[in-house]
Amino acid sequence: MRTQVGIIGAGPAGLMLSHLLHLQGIDSIIIENRSREEIEGTIRAGLLEQCTVDLMKSTGVAQRMMREGHFHEGIELRFKGKGHRIDIHELTGKKVTVYAQHEVIKDLVQARLDADGTIIFSVHDTSLHDLETTQPTMRFKREETGEQEEIICDYIAGCDGFHGPSRPAIPETVRKEYQKKYPFGWLGILAEAPPSSPELIYANHERGFALVSTRSPEIQRLYLQVDQNDKIENWSDERIWEELQLRLASHDGFKLIEGPIIQKNIVSMRSFVCDPMQYERLFLAGDAAHIVPPTGAKGLNLAMADVQVLAHALGEFYRERNPGFLQNYSDTCLRRVWKAERFSSYMTTMLHRHDEHTPFEQQIQLAELDYVTSSRASSTSLAENYAGLPVECPKDWIKKLETPLLKN
Numbered sequence: 079m080r081t082q083v084g085i086i087g088a089g090p091a092g093l094m095l096s097h098l099l100h101l102q103g104i105d106s107i108i109i110e111n112r113s114r115e116e117i118e119g120t121i122r123a124g125l126l127e128q129c130t131v132d133l134m135k136s137t138g139v140a141q142r143m144m145r146e147g148h149f150h151e152g153i154e155l156r157f158k159g160k161g162h163r164i165d166i167h168e169l170t171g172k173k174v175t176v177y178a179q180h181e182v183i184k185d186l187v188q189a190r191l192d193a194d195g196t197i198i199f200s201v202h203d204t205s206l207h208d209l210e211t212t213q214p215t216m217r218f219k220r221e222e223t224g225e226q227e228e229i230i231c232d233y234i235a236g237c238d239g240f241h242g243p244s245r246p247a248i249p250e251t252v253r254k255e256y257q258k259k260y261p262f263g264w265l266g267i268l269a270e271a272p273p274s275s276p277e278l279i280y281a282n283h284e285r286g287f288a289l290v291s292t293r294s295p296e297i298q299r300l301y302l303q304v305d306q307n308d309k310i311e312n313w314s315d316e317r318i319w320e321e322l323q324l325r326l327a328s329h330d331g332f333k334l335i336e337g338p339i340i341q342k343n344i345v346s347m348r349s350f351v352c353d354p355m356q357y358e359r360l361f362l363a364g365d366a367a368h369i370v371p372p373t374g375a376k377g378l379n380l381a382m383a384d385v386q387v388l389a390h391a392l393g394e395f396y397r398e399r400n401p402g403f404l405q406n407y408s409d410t411c412l413r414r415v416w417k418a419e420r421f422s423s424y425m426t427t428m429l430h431r432h433d434e435h436t437p438f439e440q441q442i443q444l445a446e447l448d449y450v451t452s453s454r455a456s457s458t459s460l461a462e463n464y465a466g467l468p469v470e471c472p473k474d475w476i477k478k479l480e481t482p483l484l485k486n
């Protein structure tokens with residue numbers, strides 16, 4: 079088989095890249111090691127920056143999100159038992175949207191299949207070859223046949239997450255990896271209960287961080303800071319609610335609405351960056367290149383920004399024979415990635431309980447929260463980063479794409 083751009087991974091990055099390439103008349107094939115049911119059913123984060131929403135709208139995949147998403151103009155930071163609202167919209171003119179990642183995936187898979195795009199699901203033994211030549215290849219085995227197949231490409235996009243084969247295909251002598259692991263994780267639940275709050279609540283408490291988010295008028299999404307080695311078996315539903323009630327208690331009459339817990343899991347937290355994000359004809363995007371702790375809600379949005387830069391760069395190459403944007407891909411993305419890493423680390427440090435903190439450091443943390451919620455300059459900075467920094471792509475490049483698929 080042959081294609082212009084071989085894409086490894088049908089997460090948000092791989093699917094959106096394939097969609098953006100298609101809109102420019104560029105051919106791609108996605109291979110994915112999980113099944114369609116699995117990628118469409120895995121519960122992940124769900125907060126979209128304005129530019130992610132704009133990207134979906136301008137490329138015709140936003141209809142369901144506009145109907146079912148929740149548009150928020152602010153967030154609450156809660157500490158010392160009191161809530162403080164950051165008015166994101168007033169400070170930046172932007173909003174954020176709560177719409178689950180697996181719903182984004184469903185919409186993008188549908189868009190690719192409707193356009194006769196190729197996604198090969200449930201592959202295994204994926205490997206990358208000949209990256210230094212003009213014909214890099216992806217090899218894999220199909221679930222049905224078990225036989226090895228090969229796709230010859232012009233370029234390969236590694237959108238295969240942190241544990242995928244793409245990043246290790248960059249020689250160790252070429253790549254530098256930066257990382258920080260946190261000694262805590264997040265226990266996330268989905269609960270059948272109406273929203274306890276119209277906006278997200280990020281709570282700093284001496285027992286640890288808690289977050290109130292939402293999914294629909296019937297389902298709440300909530301998170302608790304837990305020890306990194308904690309096991310989900312240690313957390314009965316009763317204990318989860320007890321802990322959430324303690325950490326979210328406030329003096330202003332807030333009531334946390336409880337309900338049956340329908341899903342729970344623990345995720346670990348790390349910050350990670352691979353530099354460069356490109357090697358010869360391989361381009362990394364999303365979690366394959368970088369990980370953020372979830373506190374700033376940046377993971378999915380960074381992936382969408384990467385592929386916007388990459389799709390534009392590939393378009394310039396195929397349309398104009400201009401390789402300049404491709405050559406700058408890694409530097410362009412990393413400038414934004416490092417700012418999101420900084421913000422995610424800042425939010426994580428400010429909001430979590432750190433067992434190693436001295437009483438002095440605990441007071442500094444509270445002073446930081448007091449400052450960010452009382453100074454317009456500081457809250458504007460938080461709001462600007464939370465709503466999303468601009469993607470370095472020429473303005474309106476998507477609007478210029480001529481295709482009958484561009485509706486909305």
Ligand code: DHB
Nearest residue numbers: 123124291372373374375
């Ligand atoms: C959600 C996840 C986040 O990491 C966050 O910062 C806000 C919301 C969510 O899953 O809803």
